[in-house]
């Protein structure tokens with residue numbers, strides 16, 4: 591479906607949980623976050639309902655994100671359900687990779703088409719500092735497991751943080767070439783200001799607003815038309831079509847700021 595500015599909106603990002611097994615410095619506060627109770631989180635059944643309706647409006651690309659999507663119980667069942675919806679041409683998932691060693695094969699069997707694995711550094715100590723609790727070897731094993739399980743075109747998301755890992759871009763390019771990964775460089779931003787996006791470095795993300803093709807479903811059942819905006823609508827399950835259309839038609843031409851949520855509550 592086209593929005594008011596003639597952008598074709600065909601990409602739905604679904605955050606399945608606010609929980610995460612890491613605490614990346616640019617995403618989550620150190621002390622952790624107040625978790626939502628299970629009652630406030632959309633069931634898989636409802637997520638599938640939203641996706642099915644979205645496909646009727648022209649969505650053909652769906653990505654699962656979080657928090658960390660692999661910490662939500664039964665995530666492979668959700669993948670399997672979404673895969674059954676005719677019209678989703680590309681079903682993908684963004685993960686920090688920590689749980690991939692155990693889950694890559696099951697995700698592949700459930701029908702997941704593609705993976706993005708987030709990794710900002712190849713230095714174990716720096717990785718620990720950036721994620722506060724992470725162990726680089728888990729992600730490296732996760733990447734190997736994805737490859738073994740038959741995932742092709744896996745992307746590696748690297749957030750470039752000035753003075754921290756901007757000297758590692760070339761090393762990461764080489765690593766990706768060796769591992770058969772596609773490097774996706776992300777310029778660091780703070781959600782509370784669109785103009786906080788660091789433009790110093792060449793990067794694939796974030797996309798310019800004029801190229802935006804997406805809407806987002808949050809784990810607590812809100813549709814967000816724009817990452818850099820506080821506009822969001824509670825999904826009305828008695829009228830999904832109107833809920834989705836309203837969100838698409840209220841996409842602003844350009845984002846400004848999102849002050850009501852942080853990245854871990856949206857999924858990037």
Ligand code: SAM
Pocket residue numbers: 610616617655656657658659684685686706707708747749776777778779780781853854856857858
């Ligand atoms: N937990 C999963 C992961 O880390 O891949 C999925 C959720 S995470 C919020 C989605 C993506 O957003 C990750 O690639 C992460 O690096 C990126 N991200 C988080 N905070 C960011 C920030 N402040 N600036 C740029 N990218 C960010």
Ligand code: SF4
Pocket residue numbers: 610611612613614617618656657658686708853854
């Ligand atoms: Fe968790 Fe992903 Fe945020 Fe890191 S970027 S804290 S892994 S949700």
